[in-house]
Amino acid sequence: MACSTSGQSGSELETLGDASLCSVCFEKFKSPRTLPCRHSFCHACLSSAIESSCKEKETPAGFRCPLCREFTPGVGEQKKWVNRFPINDALVNILEISNSKLCGACKTEDEETPGVNYCFECKEALCDACTKYHRKIAPSRSHSVCPLNKAMDAEYLQPIMYKTCQEHTDRPVELVCNDHEQLCCTLCVGTNHRKCKSVDTLDVAAGKIKDSGMIQSLEENMKEYEQKLLRAKHSMEENMDKLDDAASILTKEMEKMEEDLIAHVRKAKSEALEKLGEATKTSKEKMNISTENIDDQIQCIKKCQQMLTDINTTSDMVKQVAEFFRTKQINQKLQSSRLNKILIMSKVKKGSDVCKIRKQLLFPTLELSEYTHDIYGKVDIRKATLKADVSFSVEDKQIYFGTFLIDGSILLPQYLSPPQAQCLLFNRNGKEIKRISTNHKPLSVCVCGNEIYISCGTGKVIIVLSSETFAVLRSMSTEKPCYGLDIKYDQLYVACMDSIDLMDKNGEMIRSYDVEESVECVIVNNQKMIYSNYAEHIVSAMSTSSQIMWTYESPNLRFPFGIEHDSRDNVYITGKDSNNIHMLSSEGVLLRVFDNIKQPWFIAIPPDDDSTCCICSNRGDMTIYRIG
Template structure:
C-alpha cells in the first residue's frame, strides 16, 4: 500500500536522496489554487481535495470531510494499482499519438517535396512549349527578313542607277557652264531642267512608296493569361485538415458528471420581470448578470447574493470579462459596447467602444481581448477579435442564412487555448465552430436542440450549449461529438450559461423568480 503522504515527517523527507522526488511529495499536500495552502478537506460532492480557502469559496454547501481522518478509506477506494496501470496504459497511447503526429509531419514534408516536383514538371512542360515557340518565331522571322532584304536590295540598286545618272548630268552641266558657249549653256540648262523634273519625281515616288517594316509577336490568350497572372492565380497550396477517428481498443470517450448544486432566488420584486441574458464570473468568485428587462447589470457575491446593481442606458444582452477590473456589455439595437470597471464591488462606467453593427454576441478572449459578433447584412454575419480599446485584430465573415423573421442574438464562447470559437446560431438551431483563421471546423445540429442560446466551455474543453425551447443542455466534446443531453435538473427555458472551475451556472425565467 502506498505511504500516506500527509503523515510524512520532515525527517523522513530529508532522508530521501532524490530531492526532486521530495519536492513532488511536498506538492501533493499543497493546494495549487490558493498560494499552496495545506490540503485539509475532501469534497464528496465534487470528488476533489481542497484547502480552507477552496472550502470557504466553493464548497460551503457541499458534503465535506476531514481528509486526514479519511485518508485510509480514500486511498483504498482509489485502487492505487489499477490507477497506476491505467496511467501507464494512457501514457503508452499518448506516446503512440506523438509517434503518429511525428509521422504525419514527416509525411507532410514528403508531400510538400512532391508539390515542388510537380511544379518543376509543369515548368518543363511550359519550357518545351516556349522552346517550340521560340524556334517557330526564329524560322518565321528569318523568312520575313530574307524577303524584305531582297526587296530593299532591289530598291537600292534602282536608286544607285538613278544616282549615277544624276551625277553624270551634274558633271555635264558644270563642264558646259565652265567651258561652253552661251548657246551650249542654254541647251544644257534646258536639258538639265527636264532631267531634274524626272529625278524629282523619282525621289518623291521612292519616298512615298517605300515600306517601313516591323514585326510583332502575337501570343495566344492562354500564354498571355499565364504571363499576366499573379502567383496566387496560377496556383497555391491547399491545406486540407480532416478529422479521423482512429481505432482505440479498450478506451471510450468519457463524459463528465454534471450535477445541479442548487437554485438561487434573486428576489425579484412582486410584479417585476427579469431576464438575465448574460452571465459571467469575475475575480473573487463574484458573478455579473445582464438584466435585460430592467436595463441594468447586477453583481453577486460568491454565495450568489446581491452586492450592487448598475443602471444602463440601453437594453443589455451579454456581458464578458476583459481583465481583472473591467467587463464589457453588449446591447440590443446599439452599435456600441460599454466598458465598465468593477473595483471594490463598485460598478462604474469607463468608456464606450463604437462598433460597425448592432452587436449581441460577446466573449472574453483573454489578455484584454474579446470576440464580438454581429449581423452585417446580405445573409452574412461577422465576428471580430478586438482589444478593449476597439482595435480589430482579426475579422471574418460567415453565412448565417437569415430570413425576415429570424433574430441574430448569437452567443459566443472560446476554448481554453483561445484557438476555437463556438457560436450558437439560434435561427438554424445549430452550434458553429471556427478556428481563429475563420475556417469552419464543424456544425453541430440535433433535433432535440431547439433555439440554442448560451454557450460555455469547461476546464476540459467540453462544450455546453443550452436549448431555450428544448429545455435542455447539450454537452459536446471539443470536436463537436455529443457526449450527453442534460435534462434532469434543468429548469424551464435555460438561457445564459457560463463555466466556473467548480460550478456550471445557467439562468432561467419562471414566473416572477429568477434563478442561476
C-alpha cells in the first residue's frame, strides 16, 4: 500500500477507502507486508515486484520499493526475501475499526462507547476510561497506545521488527545464537538451537558487538568492498564510453565510405556514359559517311535511268547514241567501284555483378569480445590458466618494470639514456597512447593516488609525475642507486641492491633494512616486505622489525626478478631463466607454477582486476593474459 509517512486527521479516517487498497493490485490488502520505507503491499504483490525487479540481474543485492523507489537490501535467498518483512496486520485492523470507531473493551460488555485511542498490541480501539485502566494494569502497561486519529501515522503504524521471534511470532526475542547469527526466543534455544555452542542474552551480544570493534571491522570491510565496486563501476562506465567512441568513429568511417562509394559510382557512371557517347558518335559518323556514298550512287543510277528514258523518246540519233554510251560508262564505273557496306554490331560487356557486390562485406564492423571476472576475487587459482589476450612489442626493448594505471592503461619505463629516455603508455589493446620524456634513465614504477613514482637506477633519482597530466611534480635524490620500488601507507620502499630503504613521499629517509646483495625488486604485501635475490635464486619476506618471516626457493625457480601481488595477497614471482611464474600465498606457500613463459622479467596486475595480468618477456615483448 501506500501507507504515507504523513498522519491522517479524524475526518480523513472516515474516508480512507483508498488507504485500504494495495497500490500495486488496487484491491483490499491480503497479508500486507511492510518495507523499511514504511510502505505496505500485499504479500503476493510484493513477491511479484521483487521477482520482476531482480529477474534481469545476475546477483541481485536488493530491490526498490514499488512506490517511493527507495532501495531495500535483500538477505538470504531471493525467493524468501518477502517473508523477512513483517506482516502489517495492524493496518487492516485499523481500517476495519475506523468504520465503527467503537471501544473494543466496551463492546464486550455490549456498550457502544466511541473509541479515541488505539492499542497496537491488543489491536482494538479504546475509550478514555479503558485507556486509563489499560495504562494502569501491569500486563498492558507497556503496550503502544496512540490517538485513533493518528494510528495511520507511519511512526505508529510501522511494525515492530526484530522484537518477536521469526519462528514463534507470539514470543519475544530474548537470546542470540552466535553460531547461526540469529535472534531467537527461549523456545528456539531449546529446539532449533539446542546443539549450538554459543548462545548469549541480548545485552551480552549487544555489548560484545559494541566493545569488540566488530562494527568498525565490518565497516572497514564494507568500505574496502565498496571501493572495489566503485572501481569496477568506473571501469565499466569508462568501457561504455570507449564503446561509444569506437562506435562513433566506426559510424564516421561508414559515412565516409558511403560518400566515397557513391562518389566512385557516380564518377564510374559518368565515365562509362562519356565513353558510350563517344563510341556511339564515332560509329554513327562512319555509318553516315558510308550511307552518303551509297545514297550518291543511288541518285546517280536514278539519273542514268532518266537519261535512258529520254533516249527512247528523242529523235536526235546523235544525242541518242552519245547519251547511251555515256550512261553505259557511268553504270560500268559505278559497278566497278569498291563500295563497302558498314555494319557496327553492338554487344554489352557485363560489368561488376551487383548481386555479388551486395553480398560482399563492404563496411567495417566492430568486433566485440566479452570478458567476465569475479569482483569478489573468487577465482580458484590452483585450477586457473593463462590465456593470451593481446601481444605487442616495444621498439628498442629495455623494459624491466611496468604497472597498470587506474584507467587500465599500462605504463612502461624504458631504461635508455637521454635523449631516448622515456616512459611509454599503452592501452590494453597494445596501442601506444603517449611517450613521456624524462631527464634520467627510468627503470621502475609504482602508483599512489594521483602520483606516479619512477626510480632511475644508477641515476640516484626518483621522479614523481602527475597521473593525470604526466607532468613532473618533483624529483628526489637518493643516497644509493634505486631500482624496484613500492609504496604503502604513503611510504616508499626502494630496493637498493644491498638494502631496502624506507622513505616518505618527499624522499626523506626513515629507515634502511639490510639485505643480501642482488636485490632489485621489492613489494609490500600484508605488512611484509617481499624481495627477490636473483643471484641466490631466493625470495624472502621480512617484517618491519627486520625479522625474516619466510623464504622461498625451488630448483624450478631460476633468476627470480619481478614480484607482484593481487588483491588476495597472493604473490607472483617471475623466473627469468626458468621460463615460468611461481605463485605463492601470502605466507610463502607455493600455490602453482605457470610454465612456458619465455624469459619473464616482470608481471603487473591491475588494482581492480585479478583476472588480468601483463607479462614482459625478453625485455620488450608484452603479453596481456586472462587468468581464469
